[in-house]
Amino acid sequence: MNDTQQTKGQPDLFPAALFGLCPRCGQKTMFASVTRFADRCRACGLDYDRFNVGDGPAAFLTLIVGGVILALALLVELNLDPPLWVHILLWVPLTVASVVGALRVSKAMLLILEHRNQAGEGSIDRDEADQ
Template structure:
């Protein structure tokens, strides 16, 4: 059995692959079609990315985490510096959007890569005779 920390030939490690959008099979930059949408398949090796079901599970979870961090930072800035309201909007809106989109891209990439490496498939119930 292959150890999860081992890297097989041509396959990048999980975190760099997710950060740079590398194909989990060949390592080429073909995982994403745009910022957070997966390509249908790898343009290099032909791996079909549509067979993996990552879903949008990480979206709500990451939004809550990033929102809590941004809220803490905004409150700290307000308590220490008292900037005008427009400066808060100018600072926190783009930072929040970029943090959510960036973390969503990485988390979706990690989930797809791990699904590929572990050969995860939809579960099924084995029906045995007499049950």
């Protein structure tokens, strides 16, 4: 969305996802915990439960982050040959932080895009079903 299409109060996609901003009013009310959505926006009352983000990003991001961390760990091992405890102290926290951070941002992006595109579960037109 550019500035001419954007309605008042709606934040841009990337800052909103990064900071957990409500897609309707722009307040920091999207998350109740690190990766769990709040039930609704405390400022404008937007019901976050009606959006179905699911756990799709979790497996995808874990594989991507795992590949990146593995490549970095191999580079460190082959170039510096540190002891095992250095690998544990370096890669375990970095992996956890990367997965959780990426999961939070990707879930927020999906929720914001669902809100902006008015996406919902598909349904059969009742008039066509009656015929």
